Ligand code: APR
């Protein structure tokens with residue numbers, strides 16, 4: 451079999467790239483290790499920058515997102531028992547859209563199925579061959595049968611644990627990593643959100659976040675120890691702890707209910723360089739991870755997809771390799787800025803086990819500066835709504 455682009459990984463990066471290529475008449479095959487239901491079972495952040503929304507529009511899959519997503523003109527930051535508002539719309543002219551990543555992924559799967567473009571689920575043993583030549587190919591096993599696809603390019607969209615990044619030799623690849631000494635315990639509950647905006651809370655008991663999926667579905671998080679497991683936390687214990695980390699007026703309004711999902715995620719910052727090796731291009735979590743504070747994971751994947759799409763279209767439509775040649779450099783320039791923002795926003799809001807009294811004072815004055823200084827709020831808002839592509 452032969453195609454133009456093999457896309458390894460059918461998460462949001464691979465599906466969005468596949469759909470955009472399809473719209474431009476470029477053939478691609480998506481190879482996904484899991485089933486569709488498994489991928490849709492993963493719960494991830496749900497804040498979309500306008501750049502990602504524009505890509506969804508371009509891919510022809512933004513109708514439901516516009517119908518059901520919530521437009522948020524700003525966010526709330528809680529600190530010292532009080533709360534202040536950062537007005538994205540006023541400061542940058544741009545809101546964000548709150549729409550679950552699961553829903554966005556579902557829309558992309560539906561569109562791919564409707565278009566009849568090929569996607570293979572439950573593939574095993576994906577190996578990328580000859581990526582440093584002009585004739586790469588990918589082999590895999592599907593239901594016990596060996597398969598091979600020859601192609602022009604491979605897009606490595608297979609997430610942090612995928613094979614694409616590992617294909618780049620260690621003599622070429624450089625990795626940068628920071629792990630954080632805590633995790634996030636997340637709960638999904640069929641209760642109305644406590645506020646019409648997200649609340650990011652710095653409290654002396656640790657970080658908390660109030661988010662939402664729709665009018666009847668809320669998503670809450672609290673900072674927890676890495677050694678905790680979800681079974682250690684009854685629903686009651688979770689709600690009590692969440693309330694303690696929110697300003698009283700908010701805690702009093704919080705409607706609690708049984709959790710329908712409860713999980714713990716570690717926090718990590720990670721970047722691999724370069725993001726291209728020959729005809730292999732890494733996209734999304736395959737190349738970089740951010741801690742979830744600020745919800746940049748999906749949005750950084752989207753800017754990679756945009757740069758790669760531009761490069762591939764230039765190649766196929768004009769025979770010009772400039773976009774592909776500059777892919778890694780351009781993608782990384784934006785990625786590192788999102789890494790910086792996510793790292794900074796995480797350090798602003800969490801309690802660190804080794805935090806000294808001085809560190810605490812620095813953190814508090816950093817938040818007070820954000821509260822009181824419009825230039826700082828604008829810089830925050832520009833990062834939150836998404837830096838330009
Ligand atoms: N072969 C085929 N598919 C693979 C392989 C493999 N060897 N390894 C992993 N995959 C699949 C995974 O099953 C997953 O569905 O690749 C997909 C990668 O998806 P994500 O991990 O979601 O990464 P990405 O599409 O880049 O999405 C970025 O979504 O998952 C969030 O935190 C992430 O918010 C970020 C954004």
Ligand code: PHB
Pocket residue numbers: 494495496497648659661662669742743744745
């Ligand atoms: C979420 O809704 O899951 C969410 C929102 C904002 C974040 C992180 C997660 O910063």
